[in-house]
Amino acid sequence: MPARIAHPLTSHGTHGPWEPLRSVLADTGSVVVHGSAGDWLPGPEAMDGARRILGRDWRRYESLPQPRLRERFVASRLLLRCAAAAALETEPHLVDLAYQPGGRPYVRGCDQIDVSLSHTEDMLVVGITRCGRIGVDVERADRRLAGTGSELHACTPFEKEQLDAGGEPERNDSMVRLWTLKEAYSKALGQGLRFRFTEFGFDLSTPDARLVRPDGSAAGGPEWAFATFRAGERYVVSVAVHDEGFGEAADVSVGTALDQGLLDALFGGSPGEGPEGPG
Secondary structure, X not given: OOOOOOOOEEOOOXXXXXXXXXXXXXXXXXXXXXEEHXXXXXXXXXXXXXXXXXXXXXXXXXXXXXXXXXXXXXXXXXXXXXXXXXXHOOOHHHOOEEEOOOOOXXXXXXXXXXXXXXXXXXXXXXXXXXXXXXEEEEEEOOOOOOOOXXXXXXXXXXXXXXXXXXXXXXXXXXXXXXXXXXXHHHHHHOOHHHOOHHHOEEEOOOOOOEEEOOOOOEOOOOOEEEEEEEEOOOEEEEEEEEEOOOOOOOOOOHHHHOOHHHHHXXXXXXXXXXXXXXX
């Protein structure tokens, strides 16, 4: 069965509510959450708590030279860690967030979920899946791409034909949708901007975009799902999910997502004890 992508949820801070996230994740296998950096930026009285949650990311936060970069970094990592903790039914400071060489985040020791992060201006977006791989990307809906040369560097011949057929009023909206879909797909593959956007494309003639080759012929298969949504009043979010056929098991809580030996190492328990003690 192809992966399903539900409409993104909105979160206004560390207190959630997080039950809707767990419900959507259990129902569809994937969930997308967005929030504003302003809502997620901790005040001075909450910085000690943020430092505890960020863990080793705190050193990276302190190394950023510009206040605006520091604010968005701490806000986005708090959202990512809190959303992942809600999915795993654990505490945010226990989420061991790490990064692949290209910068893609992952939760160390929890292969049962995959995560993705995107942000622009004040908008933060996190994707989580238990199906296999996920990528998310967010851009301003009114970002000017049409007429800037982006078609030459980011569009296949088939996509250019689609843009020409759609007419000028829709051209920029379609370009923003194509750009975010390509970013999301590349992130799901773990390639980011290293994957040339002219080597693959999307057919936008249906509500759910379809992956195609440069000439417009079908590519991929039913294991891929794509969707684009509006987030807030000014932003567009695209999502790519690859269902690797892990089955219908919905339990990704930390107590079952980690093997017992790793739990013992992480939480310092004796054999037979998990993070909550015996039983």
